[in-house]
Amino acid sequence: MPEIAQLAILFGVGCFAGAINVMAGGGSTLTLPALIFLGLDAGTANGTNRVAILVQNIFATASFRSEGVTELKRSLLFAVWALPGASVGAFAAVQVADVWFERILGVVMIGVVVSMLIPRPVASAAGSARSAPWLYLTLFGIGFYGGFIQMGVGFLFMAAFFHIMHMDLVRTTVHKVTVILLYTVPTLLIFAWTGHVDWLLGLGLAAGNATGGWIAARIAVRRGDRAIRAVLIVAILVMAARLLGVV
Numbered sequence: 001m002p003e004i005a006q007l008a009i010l011f012g013v014g015c016f017a018g019a020i021n022v023m024a025g026g027g028s029t030l031t032l033p034a035l036i037f038l039g040l041d042a043g044t045a046n047g048t049n050r051v052a053i054l055v056q057n058i059f060a061t062a063s064f065r066s067e068g069v070t071e072l073k074r075s076l077l078f079a080v081w082a083l084p085g086a087s088v089g090a091f092a093a094v095q096v097a098d099v100w101f102e103r104i105l106g107v108v109m110i111g112v113v114v115s116m117l118i119p120r121p122v123a124s125a126a127g128s129a130r131s132a133p134w135l136y137l138t139l140f141g142i143g144f145y146g147g148f149i150q151m152g153v154g155f156l157f158m159a160a161f162f163h164i165m166h167m168d169l170v171r172t173t174v175h176k177v178t179v180i181l182l183y184t185v186p187t188l189l190i191f192a193w194t195g196h197v198d199w200l201l202g203l204g205l206a207a208g209n210a211t212g213g214w215i216a217a218r219i220a221v222r223r224g225d226r227a228i229r230a231v232l233i234v235a236i237l238v239m240a241a242r243l244l245g246v247v
Contacts, residue, residue, distance in 0.1 A: 010038070014205045017030045018056045018212025018213035019216040024235035025156075026152050026235045047191030048199075052206040057213065064221065075174070075175050082142060086144065086187050090187040142156045155232075169229060
């Protein structure tokens with residue numbers, strides 16, 4: 001397939017995946033198969049996907065900032081805990097998770113949907129300082145998973161901020177994209193150092209992800225929790241069904 005056709009395919013897939021990643025998560029369930037379809041092995045697809053994730057979240061973070069929604073200092077604090085786990089996970093990423101892990105993850109995703117529908121305390125912009133120690137341990141674990149395979153990590157970050165810190169979904173989304181942006185820098189360097197990045201395909205995919213991410217961030221701010229919740233629930237259910245082999 002000509003390179004121009006490959007880049008056009010990746011740009012289209014990236015636009016959709018970038019929007020899903022920012023509003024919810026699971027966009028990598030589209031981008032990883034697309035990269036493998038275009039001839040990359042699973043390990044290189046995993047590394048190449050990080051180029052798009054990095055650029056996507058740069059644009060999404062900038063979009064949130066242009067809308068006046070940013071809490072960079074808190075995001076940096078959260079990233080301090082997620083980044084070591086992500087670095088270790090990237091070093092361990094010699095192959096994707098086996099079928100049993102995927103099935104377990106699918107069950108977890110359904111659990112996240114159920115938990116989103118259960119009433120909980122009123123959301124707070126500041127979150128709960130008392131819950132912080134639990135959050136930091138959780139962030140390290142989620143960071144490890146994100147560094148290892150990335151697919152679906154956005155769901156896990158959103159669940160952690162939403163339930164442990166009792167944040168509203170807009171701020172949950174802001175922190176999620178900023179933390180993923182920050183930990184993707186060292187993980188991408190690790191994949192590049194080991195020769196697991198196709199830069200041309202990665203940049204083609206990144207252009208699409210950045211476009212989708214920028215637009216989705218603006219929608220998230222302007223439409224608020226209701227829009228994010230709807231996209232989040234649908235995206236989680238679809239991803240869980242795929243992981244469990246239902247679709």
